[in-house]
Structures are given as structure tokens and as C-alpha cells.
Amino acid sequence: MFPNPVRHITFDALEPYKIAEFWSAVTGFPIHPDDEKDDDEILLDPDRPGVPGLLFIRVPDAKAVKNRVHLDIQPPTGTRDETVERLIGVGARLVDDRRREDGSGWVVLADPEGNELCIERSTAERGQG
Missing domain, CATH: 3.10.180.10 (2,3-Dihydroxybiphenyl 1,2-Dioxygenase, domain 1)
Known part of the structure; x- marks a missing residue:
């Protein structure tokens, strides 16, 4: 059996910290302790082997169409x-x-x-x- 190769599921975000707070409420995964409100990348770290984190990366443009995933x-x-x-x-x-x-x-x-x-x-x- 192979370990899960997915490290992160990544979301583009206008406000990474704010959206990470929402997804933390969804998943129960905490925001990584090294991440701060003004960072361009915020990680929700499940701290469980084989479970991918959720990574939120700042982008300049808003979501425009339906998600494909x-x-x-x-x-x-x-x-x-x-x-x-x-x-x-x-x-x-x-x-x-x-x-x-x-x-x-x-x-x-x-x-x-x-x-x-x-x-x-x-x-x-x-x-x-």
C-alpha cells in the first residue's frame, strides 16, 4: 500500500487568513502556528499522517466561475x-x-x-x- 501522495489541497484566496478561519470551522483543522493574519499563504494543518492540509494562497482576482473540484x-x-x-x-x-x-x-x-x-x-x- 502506498502512502497518500497528496500533501495539500490548495485554494486561491483574496483573504487567505479569513478563508482559512472558515475552513478551520468546517474541518476542525487548526491554522498552522507559524501563520499570521497578513501572510500570503495560510495552512490548515491536520497534523495526522496521510491527511492532506488545506493551503490558502493569496491571489489578486476573485473566483469567477463554478469550481471544477x-x-x-x-x-x-x-x-x-x-x-x-x-x-x-x-x-x-x-x-x-x-x-x-x-x-x-x-x-x-x-x-x-x-x-x-x-x-x-x-x-x-x-x-x-
Whole structure:
């Protein structure tokens, strides 16, 4: 078995520290202790072998089109709906609600700079916990 070769998942950002704070709330990964608010690169460091960090790099231009890649988030605790409400409370915007009457489905959110992410049902909601 090969180790995970992905070191970082990198996001372009107008305000790297601000967007890193949002994604820290999503993932629970802390901002690297060497990173400061005015830095051009901010790393969320999961400090777990084989788990890539999230790297936010300052760019001069805003996001213009839909992401070609996005992260699907499965809440480790609580529910999908609780996670959606929590993330909207820290700056996410609802893009599309794909929840179904039977409880399946997902919710598409955007972070404060417009990067999409999907919130799926938690392990417990899938009957796997």
C-alpha cells in the first residue's frame, strides 16, 4: 500500500487568513502556528499522517466561475442539517438544497469567497455509526 501522495489541497484566496478561519470551522483543522493574519499563504494543518492540509494562497482576482473540484463534507458528529446551520452561521451561503424527503441527499454551500462544498449526511444518519 502506498502512502497518500497528496500533501495539500490548495485554494486561491483574496483573504487567505479569513478563508482559512472558515475552513478551520468546517474541518476542525487548526491554522498552522507559524501563520499570521497578513501572510500570503495560510495552512490548515491536520497534523495526522496521510491527511492532506488545506493551503490558502493569496491571489489578486476573485473566483469567477463554478469550481471544477470541491470538497464533500461528512460531519463526524451531529447531523447534516446541524452542520449546514453551523456553517451558514460562520459565513457560508446556501447554493443548492438537494435534501430529499426520505432524509437522503446533500446541501451545496459556498464559503465566503464562493468556493462550493457539499454537506452530506453524517455516519450516524447513514446508519453506519
